[in-house]
Amino acid sequence: xxxxxxxxxxxxxxxxxxxxxxxxxxxxxxxxxxxxxxxxxxxxxxxxxxxxxxxxxxxxxxxxxxxxxxxxxxxxxxxxxxxxxxxxxxxxxxxxxxxxxxxxxxxxxxxxxxxxxxxxxxxxxxxx
Numbered sequence: 001x002x003x004x005x006x007x008x009x010x011x012x013x014x015x016x017x018x019x020x021x022x023x024x025x026x027x028x029x030x031x032x033x034x035x036x037x038x039x040x041x042x043x044x045x046x047x048x049x050x051x052x053x054x055x056x057x058x059x060x061x062x063x064x065x066x067x068x069x070x071x072x073x074x075x076x077x078x079x080x081x082x083x084x085x086x087x088x089x090x091x092x093x094x095x096x097x098x099x100x101x102x103x104x105x106x107x108x109x110x111x112x113x114x115x116x117x118x119x120x121x122x123x124x125x126x127x128x
Contacts, residue, residue, distance in 0.1 A: 013095035
């Protein structure tokens with residue numbers, strides 16, 4: 001069994017080279033600065049804030065390694081919010097500065113989703 005270790009990587013924006021997303025695989029710890037320190041998790045930062053994905057370390061490691069291999073379309077089917085930086089039409093990674101992010105859409109007063117348009121003009125949900 002592989003030891004639970006933290007792992008990190010940064011995905012550069014295809015268009016401008018800035019960080020599109022910073023991905024961190026973080027195992028549960030007894031103490032820590034994060035309110036989630038006691039749970040295994042993946043954290044994505046840099047694209048429209050922070051998104052946290054919980055699961056077992058083994059499940060999260062598989063997801064993390066698929067991201068490292070660039071299998072964005074495959075992991076997007078599992079968690080579209082986590083890989084919202086990836087345009088599924090042109091198959092490119094863009095930072096939130098290169099996406100044109102629209103205003104949030106509300107349904108009966110509750111947040112529903114936000115659409116974004118990639119630099120190539122493809123529209124998709126970037127936050128749900």
